[in-house]
Amino acid sequence: xxxxxxxxxxxxxxxxxxxxxxxxxxxxxxxxxxxxxxxxxxxxxxxxxxxxxxxxxxxxxxxxxxxxxxxxxxxxxxxxxxxxxxxxxxxxxxxxxxxxxxxxxxxxxxxxxxxxxxxxxxxxxxxxxxxxxxxxxxxxxxxxxxxxxxxxxxxxxxxxxxxxxxxxxxxxxxxxxxxxxxxxxxxxxxxxxxxxxxxxxxxxxxxxxxxxxxxxxxxxxxxxxxxxxxxxxxxxxxxxxxxxxxxxxxxxxxxxxxxxxxxxxxxxxxxxxxxxxxxxxxxxxxxxxxxxxxxxxxxxxxxxxxxxxxxxxxxxxxxxxxxxxxxxxxxxxxxxxxxxxxxxxxxxxxxxxxxxxxxxxxxxxxxxxxxxxxxxxxxxxxxxxxxxxxxxxxxxxxxxxxxxxxxxxxxxxxxxxxxxxxxxxxxxxxxxxxxxxxxxxxxxxxxxxxxxxxxxxxxxxxxxxxx
Numbered sequence: 012x013x014x015x016x017x018x019x020x021x022x023x024x025x026x027x028x029x030x031x032x033x034x035x036x037x038x039x040x041x042x043x044x045x046x047x048x049x050x051x052x053x054x055x056x057x058x059x060x061x062x063x064x065x066x067x068x069x070x071x072x073x074x075x076x077x078x079x080x081x082x083x084x085x086x087x088x089x090x091x092x093x094x095x096x097x098x099x100x101x102x103x104x105x106x107x108x109x110x111x112x113x114x115x116x117x118x119x120x121x122x123x124x125x126x127x128x129x130x131x132x133x134x135x136x137x138x139x140x141x142x143x144x145x146x147x148x149x150x151x152x153x154x155x156x157x158x159x160x161x162x163x164x165x166x167x168x169x170x171x172x173x174x175x176x177x178x179x180x181x182x183x184x185x186x187x188x189x190x191x192x193x194x195x196x197x198x199x200x201x202x203x204x205x206x207x208x209x210x211x212x213x214x215x216x217x218x219x220x221x222x223x224x225x226x227x228x229x230x231x232x233x234x235x236x237x238x239x240x241x242x243x244x245x246x247x248x249x250x251x252x253x254x255x256x257x258x259x260x261x262x263x264x265x266x267x268x269x270x271x272x273x274x275x276x277x278x279x280x281x282x283x284x285x286x287x288x289x290x291x292x293x294x295x296x297x298x299x300x301x302x303x304x305x306x307x308x309x310x311x312x313x314x315x316x317x318x319x320x321x322x323x324x325x326x327x328x329x330x331x332x333x334x335x336x337x338x339x340x341x342x343x344x345x346x347x348x349x350x351x352x353x354x355x356x357x358x359x360x361x362x363x364x365x366x367x368x369x370x371x372x373x374x375x376x377x378x379x380x381x382x383x384x385x386x387x388x389x390x391x392x393x394x395x396x397x398x399x400x401x402x403x404x405x406x407x408x409x410x411x412x413x414x415x416x417x418x419x420x421x422x423x424x425x426x427x428x429x430x431x432x433x434x435x436x437x438x439x440x441x442x443x444x445x446x447x448x449x450x451x452x453x454x455x456x457x458x459x460x461x462x463x464x465x466x467x468x469x470x471x472x473x474x475x476x477x478x
Contacts, residue, residue, distance in 0.1 A: 025197075025199040025203060026204075028192065029059070029063045029189065029200055030066065032188050033060075033067045033188045035188070036176070036186055036187075037071060037188070040177060042073055043071050043072060043073060045074070045142075045143070046074040046076060046140065046142045047068060047074070047145075047146060048075075048077070048078050048133070048142035048144065048146065049061055049075060049077050049078065049146040050080075050133055050148070051077040051078060051079050051095045051099065052080075052091065053094045053098065053209040054208055054209060054210075054211060055197065055208040057148040058098055058201070058208040059148070059200050059201050060146060060189070061102065061104070062200075062204060065104060075104050075105075076104065076106070077099035077104050077105070078106075078107055078109075078133055078137065079092055079096070079107070080108070080128070080129045080136075081108055081110040082113065082128070082129070084125065084213070085213065087209070091209045091211075092108055094207075094209050105140070107136050107139070107140055108136075109132045109136050111125075111129070111131075133145055133183075137183055138183070143182075143183065144183065144184040144185075144186055145184070145185055147186065147187045149174055149187045149189065149190060150192050151189075151193045151194070152193060152229075153190075154190050154244045155229075155240030155243035156224055156225060156240075157173040157174055157247070158173045158243050158244075158250075159228070160221060167305070168253040169250075169254040169257075169302060171254075172248075172250040172251035172254050173251075174187060174190060175187070175251070190244070191244065193240060194240075257293075258293060260286070261290045261292070261293030261294075264278065264282055264286055264289070264290050265278055265294065269297075274291075274339065276315060276316070276339065279315055279316045287312065288308060291308065291311065291312050291315070294340065299342075300342060301328075303328060303329075307328065311328065315340060321337075323335065323336050331344060332344075332345050334421050337417075337419075343425075344364055344425075344462070344463060346391065346421065346425040347363040347364055349390075349393075350362055350390060352388070354388070354429075355383065355387070356369040357369075360389060362389070364425055364462055365427075365460060365461050367389060367429075367439065367461075368460075370456050370458075370459055372457055374449075375455035376449060376457060377443055377447055377448075377456055377458060378448065378450065378453045379449075379453075379455065379456045380453065381453070382436055382437070385432035385434075385436075386431065386432055387429060387430065387436075388430045389427050389429050390427070390428055391427065392409070392423075392426075395408075396428060397435065398434075398435045398438070398444040400442045400445065401445055402448070409428075409435065410423075412438065412441060416441045426440070427439065429458060440459070440460055
């Protein structure tokens, strides 16, 4: 039986410090009385966190569930999953795991892909378990290493802030209670408690930059700066404060120009260049886009700020389009290449880039019964479409109707077209063919188009193994 099962935690300095840090973090996150998840890889750090959390959560009335992500990258992955399940079971803690499959890639690519897959799987497992919070075993040494890696990338204050003690993303609160705890203290706790853990063989593979840094650079830093890793962790905290101040300044500068969706180009033209770039970086963050590199930000800033007055500009970044139209900057999803779907009109129609709703309403422009009785097909634009917006007018080219509606070019490309009986009947929010206008006594309504947001939720701030 595991030593943690035989006896309560020893009252050592390591135990007291680790228990206090976790208790304080859970109390600050208002976790009392709810279910909390813990990322358990089976490594030393996550096993120590599991051991401490089993005691702390029980004393706080918090239900704990351990989550394991099976990457399948190592020949020992099955053993690690089995070990993690036993470690949780020995402490009476519920356990869940998920397998992820990664595409072959160079070492740095595998590292990033595994990290992203791990966080996505943990978020899915936590939601399935009814937990809104996930505990991660990152510690002070991980924080220092992350700062060094970000320095090597040439990152700014946000990147140099490294990992946040608490961060919300993808509907989950990610809590790192031991960011101020050095690895040596966790190792001491493991020895005191005679805890067993698994060793990831990839941790000695110096093709991975973090491992190379840990084995080749950190020892030299420790000899030069006895305060390592605490000094670098403090530096990361200073950068986090600077990043917060820059964020606040950008919000103040953007306030007269930002409507919650788009940014007036005037913000980039009226401010000093460094503050204007800060606003653009803030805008991309607000719209959920990954932070651009310094060179990419400079290119976006130059093209948007120096575009000819009234010009429509479309740029690409992080899988999204950055568009300038009528002097406002937008971040949006590109329109899908092609789609076609039959729709009965009862439930909303889900399309690749949004949802279409049929909403009954007195005085609405569409005769819903006539529309759906004719058989509705919704598809993307292919060119050459025409409709007759008024009974007393000839048919008109759709491109003219869309241009007169003052839609941005990307919105013209993305708007779904509703055909009934082979006729273009409705362009949601723009026009209704006269044959489907609602007459007196008809069941009238409207077709409402709800595009997906032009951005994705910010990804969880990360760096380092899960322990």
